[in-house]
Amino acid sequence: MSGPQIILWVIALAVLALCMRRGMPQARRAVVETNRGFWRILPMFCVALPMAAFLSELVPADIATEWLGDDSGLSGIMIASLAGGIMPGGPFVTFPLVITFSKAGAGVAQMTALLTAWSVYALHRILTWEYPVLGWRFVAMRLASSFFLPVLAGLIMQALLPFFAINLAAP
Amino acid sequence: MWLDPHRVAPFPLSAGEFGGRLYLPPPSLARCAPVLQFARVLHALRRHASLVVIFLIAVTAGLATLQLRGAEAFMTALWHAWDLFLFIVPSLVAGLLLAAALRQLLSPDALARLMGAESGIFGLFIATLVGTLSPGGPMAAFPLVLVLAGAGADRGALVAFILAWSLNGFQKLLVYEAPLLGLDFALLRTLITFPMPMIAGWIARRVPIAWEPPK
Numbered sequence: 180m181s182g183p184q185i186i187l188w189v190i191a192l193a194v195l196a197l198c199m200r201r202g203m204p205q206a207r208r209a210v211v212e213t214n215r216g217f218w219r220i221l222p223m224f225c226v227a228l229p230m231a232a233f234l235s236e237l238v239p240a241d242i243a244t245e246w247l248g249d250d251s252g253l254s255g256i257m258i259a260s261l262a263g264g265i266m267p268g269g270p271f272v273t274f275p276l277v278i279t280f281s282k283a284g285a286g287v288a289q290m291t292a293l294l295t296a297w298s299v300y301a302l303h304r305i306l307t308w309e310y311p312v313l314g315w316r317f318v319a320m321r322l323a324s325s326f327f328l329p330v331l332a333g334l335i336m337q338a339l340l341p342f343f344a345i346n347l348a349a350p
Numbered sequence: 351m352w353l354d355p356h357r358v359a360p361f362p363l364s365a366g367e368f369g370g371r372l373y374l375p376p377p378s379l380a381r382c383a384p385v386l387q388f389a390r391v392l393h394a395l396r397r398h399a400s401l402v403v404i405f406l407i408a409v410t411a412g413l414a415t416l417q418l419r420g421a422e423a424f425m426t427a428l429w430h431a432w433d434l435f436l437f438i439v440p441s442l443v444a445g446l447l448l449a450a451a452l453r454q455l456l457s458p459d460a461l462a463r464l465m466g467a468e469s470g471i472f473g474l475f476i477a478t479l480v481g482t483l484s485p486g487g488p489m490a491a492f493p494l495v496l497v498l499a500g501a502g503a504d505r506g507a508l509v510a511f512i513l514a515w516s517l518n519g520f521q522k523l524l525v526y527e528a529p530l531l532g533l534d535f536a537l538l539r540t541l542i543t544f545p546m547p548m549i550a551g552w553i554a555r556r557v558p559i560a561w562e563p564p565k
Contacts, residue, residue, distance in 0.1 A: 183528035183536075184441050190524075191448035198451045205454040212450035216486075217443060224442075226405045228434050232427035233411035236419050267403050269487060270526040275434060278530060291539050294527075295546075298516040307399060308488040309512075312496065316561040321509045324553035328513075328546050335542045345535050 224271055231275030235282060244284030249340075251289060256333035259289040263296030263329065267303040281347035287340055290347060292333030299328050437529065445525035449485025456480075458494060462501030467555070469507065474551040477507035481514025481547060485521045499563035508563075510551030517543045 198206040247255045266273060277290050285293075300322070301309075309318050395402065416424045461480055465473045484491055495508055503511070518540050527536040 181529060183524055183533055184444070187441055187444040187448065187524040191444045191451065194448055194451040194455065198454050201455070206451075209447065209450040209454050212453070213443070213447045216446040216450065220442070220446075223401055223404070224435060224438075226401065226408045228431035229428060230404055230408035230411055232431040232434070233408065233415045233424075235430075236415045236423050236427045237411060267399075270522045271438075272404060274526040274530045287535065291542070294539065295517065295543060299513065301516060303399070304488055304516075308492045312492045312564070314561070314564065316559055317505070317508075320505065320554055320557050320559040320561055321512065321550070323557045323559065324509055325513055325546075325550040328517075328543075328550065332539075332542050332546070336539065339538065339542070343534065343538060345532070345538065347531050347535060 220271070223269065227268060227272045228275060231272065231279055234276065235279035238279060238283045241284045243280050247280060247285035247289045249286035249288070251286065252337070253330075253334070255286060255289045256292040256330055256337070259285070259293040259333065260296040260300075260329040263293035264300030265302050266293075266297050273297050277347065285347075286337075287345050287347055288333045288337035291336040292329045295332040296329035299325050434530075438525070441525040441529055445485070445521045449490070449521055452483065452485050453490070456483075458497045459501045462498045462503040465498065465503035465507035465511075467504035467506075469504070471548065471552070473504070473507050474510045474548045477503065477510040477551060478514040478518075478544070478547045481511040482518045482520055482544075484511075484515045484519065491515050496564065504555070505561055505563075506551040506555035509554040510547040513547035513550050517546060 195206060195209060198209050245251070247259055251258070263273075266276070273294065277285075277294065280293070281287075281290060305318055309321075412424065412427075415427055461476065464476045469476070484494060491512070495512060498511060499508055523536055523540060527539070
């Protein structure tokens with residue numbers, strides 16, 4: 180297990196211990212919910228991971244360099260923001276795809292914009308959750324106050340990159 | 351063919367999921383079995399929409415790989431996917447456990463009182479913090495938004511909450527981003543985007559779009 184994984188397990192067990200202190204029923208419910216969540220998410224994994232792997236076989240190396248590479252600058256950041264906004268599915272889809280894009284030459288700032296746009300715009304989530312639950316006025320209000328964030332995040336990352344050595348393709 | 355409206359109770363969308371009101375089909379709809387059936391199918395599709403879409407993309411991409419790159423590349427890809435799966439599963443289980451345990455401890459009502467329209471930047475900060483710590487997918491987060499709204503959180507706080515949850519959610523960070531993209535990138539990106547929900551919430555309080563929380 181890697182460092183972050185160990186940290187995660189320690190935090191999870193600590194919070195579970197807090198639950199136990201509050202009462203055994205709570206702790207038991209936490210474990211039952213964990214089990215249920217795992218089986219609910221498993222089918223997603225079974226299709227998302229092969230999808231990302233196939234796509235990374237199909238995407239020719241360096242094809243992303245021109246559009247999304249480190250030198251693509253603002254236009255690359257904007258393209259990545261658009262792509263991130265329409266990307267469907269949860270993190271089990273997006274993060275493997277980001278690895279795929281990075282192997283194909285995409286830049287770190289561009290991938291930051293893509294991840295931010297995937298979180299901020301999240302077209303699939305608007306259609307399936309935000310619009311039905313909160314209404315289109317809320318969607319409009321939220322987008323009006325956050326539409327510029329992905330490009331901003333990409334630009335900040337680009338400005339900071341010279342000070343950090345980050346390689347997404349080989350973690 | 352005609353259904354008693356009272357028997358509509360097990361209709362998956364009506365049962366208390368969002369305070370029990372949002373998705374309750376009108377009685378006229380409830381009496382019409384074919385329409386109800388259609389709504390059920392729609393609901394199932396909506397719940398599994400991403401699964402269906404991703405499955406179709408996966409099959410297409412798999413066939414294309416087989417056709418264009420050959421059987422060996424196909425097997426290599428599947429092997430990579432299996433590797434990644436084994437790599438993620440320990441984090442996934444820990445993340446789910448943490449999410450479920452936190453849900454037993456957090457009290458949305460007490461938190462929402464700190465996020466009213468008069469709460470200023472502090473309220474936005476609390477909303478951002480709560481969003482960052484909120485575990486789970488949209489099926490957990492959006493009902494929580496309704497609870498927070500009902501308990502007095504204002505629209506700026508709700509926008510900040512949603513963005514913080516989706517941008518900086520710790521679960522996503524620890525389960526996926528740090529293991530897959532490296533801790534350096536995950537930390538730097540999170541530092542950059544951490545203040546963003548507060549900025550958006552601040553703007554949302556000033557955007558001239560009228561919105562009332564669903565009752």
